[in-house]
């Protein structure tokens with residue numbers, strides 16, 4: 001998505017540890033008009049999919065998923081991050097190593113909100129090593145639901161997540177893929 005690449009070049013800041021900061025439009029302050037364009041683009045990219053629910057992970061994924069969901073006309077569910085889980089049978093859970101915080105946390109989702117009849121599209125802000133996406137996929141598998149695809153705003157293509165998921169046959173579409181990232185500049189992967 002050309003406008004997204006231009007916005008990343010204008011506003012993105014490269015931080016130590018392969019972190020890209022985009023918190024003036026995506027991760028802290030949110031540019032809603034721009035998010036609307038991102039939502040429409042996800043709908044265009046996944047137009048042929050039968051989606052009954054959009055799934056994401058708190059916190060940054062929620063705004064993206066909520067805005068995109070207007071175009072899919074489906075609810076969103078978000079996995080919650082939790083320190084301690086009381087597994088009483090009413091929750092799906094998965095362990096997710098955090099890329100930005102270098103810890104592992106549990107994510108939980110109430111069983112009420114995902115069933116085997118659901119066709120799920122995962123949406124998230126970043127794809128790095130794919131841990132967040134894999135956690136959500138394991139919850140979808142536990143629910144017996146169908147994964148329709150994974151939509152990502154910014155994929156860091158020099159990290160392993162995108163390749164691993166695609167190698168498993170998962171339909172991963174990223175609106176911008178960063179091929180390389182240094183203090184001196186960003187290079188995007190060209191996509192059709």
Ligand code: 5GP
Nearest residue numbers: 018019020099126127128129130131132161
């Ligand atoms: P993964 O689980 O794929 O390794 O990392 C994805 C998650 O880590 C995303 O949900 C996002 O919150 C966070 N993340 C990974 N890389 C970056 C980055 O470069 N910048 C920001 N702002 N978040 C990132």
